[in-house]
Amino acid sequence: MDNRTGEMQVFLRVVETCSFSEAARLLRLTPSTVSKLVSRIEARLGVRLIERSTRALSLTAEGQVYYQRSQALLQELDRIEQELSYGAAATGGTVRVNVSVAIGVLGLEPILPEFWRAYPNIVVDLSLSDEIVDLYLDRTDIAFRVGTLSDSGMMARRIGTARRKIVAAPSYLARRGVPLTVEDLGRHNCLGFNFRRAQPVWPLKESGRIVDRVVNGSLLANNGETVRRMTLAGVGLARMGDYHVRADIAAGRLVEVLADVVEPDEEELHAVFLGGQRMPQRVRVFLDFVVPRLQGFLGG
Secondary structure, three states, rough: OHHHHHHHHHHHHHHHHHHHHHHHHHHHOOOOHHHHHHHHHHHHHHHHHHEOOOOEEEEEHHHHHHHHHHHHHHHHHHHHHHHHHOOOOOOOOOOEEEEHHHHHHHHHHHHHHHHHHHHHOOEEEEEEEEOOOOOOOOOOOOOOOOOOOOOOOOOEEEEEEEEEEEEOOHHHHHHHHHOOOOHHHHHOOEEEOOOOOOOEEEEEEOOOOEEEEOOOOOEEEEEEHHHHHHHHHHOOEEEEEEHHHHHHHHOOOOOOEOOOOOEEEEEEEEEEEEEOOOOHHHHHHHHHHHHHHHHHHHOO
């Protein structure tokens, strides 16, 4: 069995103590075993590393190089094991996170300063996108997803329920009128999305059943924030998450419509991730810190 790292440790201890016998005592080996291990290294490399005399030990030029390189290599090995260790005292590393624009800006970003105060050694590699990413291909540790989860081998933590509302700016409603029935949507400019998974319909619950209402509009965007801004500008109606337009409704910048004729339109929000029992500690602490706070955000 190749045990070159063990041999390096013995060599370093001999150099640091300047004694085979002292190194043997500290390592709980016999002096002859320590001497044989150093000789084995020299035989494998084909060079002498230590000049031995009755008075002292001294490193050759090759021995000095081997000592410095071995020391650096073992220190790097210790660092790697500390980072990967499940119970590492100082959690560090990079957590790659993908989240929709609205939840990222409004829900996650305000949490991060507090997270870094608790875990200053963790780097958050944050991507804001309303597209669904492939965690494997994009090397993403955690994705926050709204909607039905696909059947896969990934793990998930439920965060809560996101209610969607149909909203418009007062200026738009003054110009185009307030829709009073689901059928009225056909006469309005309904802003939408251009995701591959998106369909030109709004699945609305009406009289206890799901009605896929075909809608049309002058905007198809790849993120909710663009749709929100155009809605605020009075361009049209939008179907958006309550968390995204909560402040706008409270301030009167947007108005909910059809609330009295359409039953609650809800979707689940989950944190999706790879792993399980052996997930990296950096991912585990991020989830444990962020999930309960996002649950509070989602609940308003």
